[in-house]
Amino acid sequence: MADDVHVVYKVNGAGARKGGATAALSRLFTRGPAPGMREVHAVKGVTFVAYKGEAIGLIGTNGSGKSTLLSAIAGLQPVARGRIYSHGQPSLLGVNAALMNDLTGERNVVLGGLAMGMSKQQIRERYQSIVDFSGINEKGDFISLPMRTYSSGMGARLRFSIAAAKDHDVLMIDEALATGDAAFQRRSQARIEELREQAGTVFLVSHGIGTVRETCDRAIWLEAGVLRMDGPADEVCDAYERFTSGR
Numbered sequence: 001m002a003d004d005v006h007v008v009y010k011v012n013g014a015g016a017r018k019g020g021a022t023a024a025l026s027r028l029f030t031r032g033p034a035p036g037m038r039e040v041h042a043v044k045g046v047t048f049v050a051y052k053g054e055a056i057g058l059i060g061t062n063g064s065g066k067s068t069l070l071s072a073i074a075g076l077q078p079v080a081r082g083r084i085y086s087h088g089q090p091s092l093l094g095v096n097a098a099l100m101n102d103l104t105g106e107r108n109v110v111l112g113g114l115a116m117g118m119s120k121q122q123i124r125e126r127y128q129s130i131v132d133f134s135g136i137n138e139k140g141d142f143i144s145l146p147m148r149t150y151s152s153g154m155g156a157r158l159r160f161s162i163a164a165a166k167d168h169d170v171l172m173i174d175e176a177l178a179t180g181d182a183a184f185q186r187r188s189q190a191r192i193e194e195l196r197e198q199a200g201t202v203f204l205v206s207h208g209i210g211t212v213r214e215t216c217d218r219a220i221w222l223e224a225g226v227l228r229m230d231g232p233a234d235e236v237c238d239a240y241e242r243f244t245s246g247r
């Protein structure tokens with residue numbers, strides 16, 4: 001659950017607005033940001049409770065704070081105010097999830113698995129199914145090549161497959177579904193369904209309202225860092241569509 005969560009990015013070298021000595025002095029006393037330091041208040045007081053078995057879509061226009069909110073829930077981004085409570089460790093499965101480009105797909109499966117807290121034994125058991133699920137080897141033996149030789153879609157598929165191999169308490173997916181071809185998207189949707197049935201909670205950030213309608217039962221709409229609507233996926237998506245078409 002998120003309780004009044006605020007996330008503020010501190011950006012260095014953003015160019016000070018007032019560089020005068022008096023301004024610097026008054027900043028010293030008011031403990032304001034240093035010169036050249038600018039703050040971006042990306043998430044502003046978001047509160048919600050997510051239950052087991054729910055699949056929640058996060059929607060909102062570009063820069064509304066969706067990815068930031070997920071990073072904060074995953075513990076990758078500190079919160080400036082408010083709190084996040086969670087049963088189990090939430091894992092963020094993003095297109096940017098850290099895999100090593102110079103290592104082969106095989107090594108990345110092992111490293112990624114370890115990073116998610118799987119044991120070596122579990123990785124050995126699931127290795128083949130991860131590779132099969134990713135479909136990386138459908139067009140030749142790519143899994144033994146370095147990841148930098150993969151197309152962006154292939155990389156994203158492998159990331160999704162590694163993360164989806166583990167049963168997560170809270171799984172967060174950032175636009176992972178948007179990549180990959182239709183067959184892979186069907187497989188990943190089916191896997192998300194399974195993860196939900198195993199009583200985990202799934203968060204999905206997507207620009208594709210269609211994916212949210214299909215995979216999620218609830219949606220949270222963020223706009224300019226503020227929670228604008230939270231409710232059944234269809235209702236929230238309808239309202240969001242009315243909002244975006246009027247812009």
Ligand SMILES: Nc1ncnc2c1ncn2[C@@H]1O[C@H](COP(=O)(O)OP(=O)(O)OP(=O)(O)O)[C@@H](O)[C@H]1O
Binds near residue numbers: 009011042062063064
């Ligand atoms: N590392 C960062 N440093 C400073 N500001 C950032 C950083 N990352 C994001 N922001 C700012 O935070 C705000 C929210 O960004 P965020 O990426 O969370 O939005 P989003 O809803 O996921 O956007 P998109 O739909 O484009 O992916 C934006 O104003 C963005 O400029």
